[in-house]
Amino acid sequence: MISDITFGQYYPAKSVLHKADPRIKLLLTFLMIVFLFVCKNFFSLAVMVFVTVLATVFSGVPFKVILKSIRPVLVILIFTTFLNIFYTKGGTVYFEFWKFSVTEKGINNAVFTVIRIITLVVLSSLLTYTTTPTDLTTGLERLLSPLNLIHIKVHTLAMMMTLALRFIPTLIEETERIMNAQKARGADLETGSLIQRAKALIPIFVPLMVSSFRRAYELAFAMTCRCYTGGEGRTRMKQMKLSARDFVLLALCLIACAGVIVLNIFFEPVI
């Protein structure tokens, strides 16, 4: 059941996006998300949607898998659509009902926001689909390395992220095991009021905490044994090198951004 969750949701394939430098991917995802909010009308938004669709096609990630990433935000999508339709006023009134009115502006807003959120989710999940957690954290470490100058230990943060990612499946497994063990002793986790059920979780969380600390302790030993002394003097097996591919991606994204700005100027804003 819970172990079905694949964390980091990496989708193994050998596409252009998979091979691209994680630093570039991180930067571009960030840039694209910013420009998603720069869009002021449907024309500029169309550019972003086009880029996203293109990226999806070239990512080698099946459409079904991408759709799965939208599911968690479905509630938010429905909620914002309703709010936008009924509470934004302006333009032609199509429909009126008691205090609510459906207007042109409302519908425009609703459609715009929905497209924007979906694009946002697809873009960011494309990043996690095409980049392994390790690459992602190393990429982040490299990108943030200038922060070392102001004495922020970027390596330590990246190491913590890697370890957290590494131990999520292990801890999920452990939780399942403890739950089963407590159930075998007659613990009732499914019935009763909310408070009763919350209380029933205590005998699961206490052993989980204790064992996590023990794990942490052992892990620290194991890391010391493998001569880990922090970020200093460390090398990396996988070197990151920018290739022509990365520059092409960068150029394409910059062209898209320029397009967004131009279209913003030439057409009326709708939002």
Added chain:
Amino acid sequence: MQEKLIEVKNLTYVYESDDPETKPVTALRDINLDIYKGEFVAVLGHNGCGKSTLAKLCNAIYEPTEGSVTVKGIPSGTEEDGDRIRRIVGMVFQNPDNQIVATIVEDDVAFGPENLGVEPKEIRRRVDEALKSVNMYDLREREPHKLSGGQKQRVAIAGVIAMQTECIIFDEPTAMLDPSGRREVMQAIQRLNKEMGITIVLITHFMDEAVKADRVVVMDKGSIITEATPKEVFSQVDLLRSHGLDVPQSTELCHDLGLGEGVTSTEECVDKICALLGGAK
């Protein structure tokens, strides 16, 4: 055998507790032990006899309370020396889950050499070689949590091999594995010793594993009871039993039948019984 790799002299280790209520526990009492280069030593004893503590002292995770541990002439004591010692003596722990650091097998194997500051190309070479030597090369891009216990433990072993330490201490590496995982790991350990000439210290409470060593050290209550070849050690069935230890099944059978002492392999046992029955195999 020639060169001493690890030299333990009059070693005593006491676990001090932060809590003044609990008494300090003496885990090791006046231990003397030499590990020679290229040797395969098994340390035998049941839970709480101090064998894991001894292991942690041998690669300078703990510092001796009294006495000394010297690895290749480097005395353990300061943090800097500890680092130098750990480049010579690697360690594999009992629980494979708690010693794998990365989310991908090959990245984990690379963790050690990366810490040592090895050149990227050389790391790649070492990682591939280490993974091949434990038969895990085909699974190098897998996620560790999707592997079996034996496979995870072999990844952990590859992680130490890639550091190219001269000695590897195994702290009950098979205790949490199923029989097939245990076989895989034992085969890997023996291969390391025979083919790559790595000094092995195997801490275990499985008699069948200890039999495969060149030398067996038996411990109880923080002291060494006896140390000799497996044959000699397992000849002393009564001594081992008085310390609550078992002997390998074939040894026990021959002992109880009065067919002689120090029988350590199944074949030998079969021969003896056949001889007793007066028939051919």
